[in-house]
Amino acid sequence: MCDSIQCDFVSDQRTPNRLRQRAWFPKVAGVIGAKHCGALLGGWLICIASLSAQDATVPADQSVKPGINEQFVDPELDVSEWMARFEIESREVYAARREVLRACGIKPGDSVADIGAGTGFYSRLFADAVGDKGWVFAVDISPRFLEHINVKARQEQVHNLTGVLCSDRSVNLPPNSIDVAFICDTYHHFEYPHATVESIFKAIKPGGSLIVIDFDRIPGKSREFILGHVRAGKDVFRGEIEKGGFEFVDEVQVPAFEENYLLRFRKPPSA
DSSP, X not given: OOOOOOOOXXXXXXXXXXXHHHHHGGGOOOXXXXXXXXXXXXTEEOOOOOOOOOOTTSOTTXXXXXXXXXXXXOTTOOHXXXXXXXXXXXXXXXXXXXXXXXXXXXXXXXXXXXXXXXTOHHHHHHHHHHOTTOEEEEXXXXXXXXXXXXXXXXXXXXXXXXXXEOOSSXXXXXXXXXXXXXXXSOGGGOSSHHHHHHHHHHHXXXXXXXXXXXXXXXXXXXXXXXXXXXXXXXXXXXXXXXXXXXXXXXXXXXXXXXXXXXXXXXXXXXX
């Protein structure tokens, strides 16, 4: 059972951002557990979800992939089953984690959001990379994944990592609070991509980076799983992200990737 901690979130926009972060990061807590309504899970953060219009081809109130996250919000989700799937060398994004870390360009002192953190293996890598003066937000829609990340961080004495329960429309992070946003095999799980991208854009500091890794969906070439599970290809996802205000920087060729791609974007310094 997780400790219950009172949420003490400071959001006064008049306070300099770095000082605000240092004031509330060690104190944040308070997501409502799916299993016990009203129970607080220690070390987690809740913010107010932001909404925005959806793609012109899809009504604003309609999901682009209904039900894709149902299994992850299940209060009975077996985290060990997903660890066996996610943290295995035969999975490209796990086997290439060190190469991916280098491509992210994360520096000591950075604030990083691991969006769709899952079992948290990238979150822990980022926590080590940013050092004591940096911070990592492990963002996920699954309370069970966040509970696991929280427990694992305590066990490994990782003190610069906070779990954040997101919604299907927002990453629930304060404006201009992160230097780097990282999305690995998760963008295709965004039910409301334009609203979610908008929330990410707001959360990243001007000049900050967005790293996106996803399955390369190529009709006639990709596996049936990818064709059926991933709703669109790389160009569509890139277009949605650019429509959200980001500038495309480049595509990084990761030698270990056969079914995935890595794209880098930037929030304009003037935004």
